[in-house]
Amino acid sequence: xxxxxxxxxxxxxxxxxxxxxxxxxxxxxxxxxxxxxxxxxxxxxxxxxxxxxxxxxxxxxxxxxxxxxxxxxxxxxxxxxxxxxxxxxxxxxxxxxxxxxxxxxxxxxxxxxxxxxxxxxxxxxxxxxxxxxxxxxxxxxxxxxxxxxxxxxxxxxxxxxxxxxxxxxxxxxxxxxxxxxxxxxxxxxxxxxxxxxxxxxxxxxxxxxxxxxxxxxxxxxxxxxxxxxxxxxxxxxxxxxxxxxxxxxxxxxxxxxxxxxxxxxxxxxxxxxxxxxxxxxxxxxxxxxxxxxxxxxxxxxxxxxxxxxxxxxxxxxxxx
Numbered sequence: 001x002x003x004x005x006x007x008x009x010x011x012x013x014x015x016x017x018x019x020x021x022x023x024x025x026x027x028x029x030x031x032x033x034x035x036x037x038x039x040x041x042x043x044x045x046x047x048x049x050x051x052x053x054x055x056x057x058x059x060x061x062x063x064x065x066x067x068x069x070x071x072x073x074x075x076x077x078x079x080x081x082x083x084x085x086x087x088x089x090x091x092x093x094x095x096x097x098x099x100x101x102x103x104x105x106x107x108x109x110x111x112x113x114x115x116x117x118x119x120x121x122x123x124x125x126x127x128x129x130x131x132x133x134x135x136x137x138x139x140x141x142x143x144x145x146x147x148x149x150x151x152x153x154x155x156x157x158x159x160x161x162x163x164x165x166x167x168x169x170x171x172x173x174x175x176x177x178x179x180x181x182x183x184x185x186x187x188x189x190x191x192x193x194x195x196x197x198x199x200x201x202x203x204x205x206x207x208x209x210x211x212x213x214x215x216x217x218x219x220x221x222x223x224x225x226x227x228x229x230x231x232x233x234x235x236x237x238x239x240x241x242x243x244x245x246x247x248x249x250x251x252x253x254x255x256x257x258x259x260x261x262x263x264x265x266x267x268x269x270x271x272x273x274x275x276x277x278x279x280x281x282x283x284x285x286x287x288x289x290x291x292x293x294x295x296x297x298x299x300x301x302x303x304x305x306x307x308x309x310x311x312x313x314x315x316x317x318x319x320x
């Protein structure tokens with residue numbers, strides 16, 4: 001198991017870890033579930049891992065659901081009815097929920113009840129062996145649980161839903177030293193020996209996210225083991241050149257995105273850029289642009305995205 005199992009093992013996100021430690025400790029002393037939480041941040045920062053740690057600390061299960069996969073109220077109702085005491089219901093991309101599904105959550109979050117009037121509610125209750133205590137309102141008292149919502153786009157989460165979370169935790173990009181520690185710890189668990197300079201270089205190429213760091217480590221390990229088993233800087237250069245990842249962490253998609261902007265010499269909308277390079281708008285907004293913005297390669301303007309002088313210099317260095 002490479003993922004951290006406790007907050008003490010979790011590297012980075014210091015503010016988030018402090019908040020969660022307070023909430024978990026206080027909740028245990030009161031004999032109550034951890035209050036409902038909303039976590040925001042780009043993909044790969046540890047939202048799922050932190051939710052798993054909360055569930056483990058409270059002695060419950062982690063029930064994982066993707067917001068966009070819940071299509072109707074019956075599916076949402078079924079998820080809630082399956083909860084046990086101290087479970088954590090983790091809804092990833094919670095901003096993708098429809099208003100009707102959000103409304104089902106309101107009662108569950110505020111007073112621990114679920115009320116439904118749609119056809120099929122009674123059938124769901126029977127399938128799960130649950131007796132309905134209030135036939136007129138078709139309501140059911142849920143066991144104490146924690147809802148943890150996760151979103152990459154906090155601004156798209158509706159105000160009524162946001163207001164029902166006790167805490168909103170915003171996760172931040174990791175620095176290179178934190179990523180180096182994550183990579184080193186994971187390599188140790190994998191019994192994969194490599195020099196410190198290699199772990200440092202992998203961290204630099206990992207775009208500020210733990211998920212990318214782990215993906216890069218696994219790729220490097222595969223490359224080394226396929227090529228003879230010796231972890232060297234030469235092997236690192238060859239491995240990442242093969243994947244098209246440069247020392248700045250930029251991928252082929254990043255470079256093509258910047259090239260299109262520079263050649264256009266005018267602001268471009270994200271939809272136009274996505275079409276030009278054959279990527280989805282969501283991929284650009286969640287994975288590509290946060291990295292480029294953080295490093296000062298692009299700016300967002302009312303008219304669209306524009307490349308900075310730094311972007312031009314970086315591309316010139318890469319193609320030189």
